[in-house]
Amino acid sequence: xxWTCHGSSNAAMVDALAEAGIVRTQPVMDAMLAVDRxxxxxxxxxxxxxxxxxxxxxxxxxxxxxxxCAAQRCWRSPMSCKGALTVMARAACPQLLP
Numbered sequence: 001x002x003w004t005c006h007g008s009s010n011a012a013m014v015d016a017l018a019e020a021g022i023v024r025t026q027p028v029m030d031a032m033l034a035v036d037r038x039x040x041x042x043x044x045x046x047x048x049x050x051x052x053x054x055x056x057x058x059x060x061x062x063x064x065x066x067x068x069c070a071a072q073r074c075w076r077s078p079m080s081c082k083g084a085l086t087v088m089a090r091a092a093c094p095q096l097l098p
């Protein structure tokens with residue numbers, strides 16, 4: 001299934017994720033609005049497409065709907081996501097974690 005939660009801006013993309021029922025709670029919406037996807041992808045014109053984007057060295061950033069689904073799951077049950085959140089935090093900010 002192809003996701004179509006694209007937008008012309010971060011806010012429009014998050015609105016599309018909410019309209020599709022992927023982002024369902026205000027805290028998750030606020031978090032996704034606070035972190036602009038364009039900061040993490042080299043192609044700014046494709047930043048708000050609901051698709052994985054290359055970020056260099058053979059790696060990709062997941063599609064926005066995947067981030068929304070994961071954030072919603074963690075919001076509902078934080079302890080079930082503890083390990084995943086630690087891995088993501090270490091990858092994003094290794095200098096801040098032991």
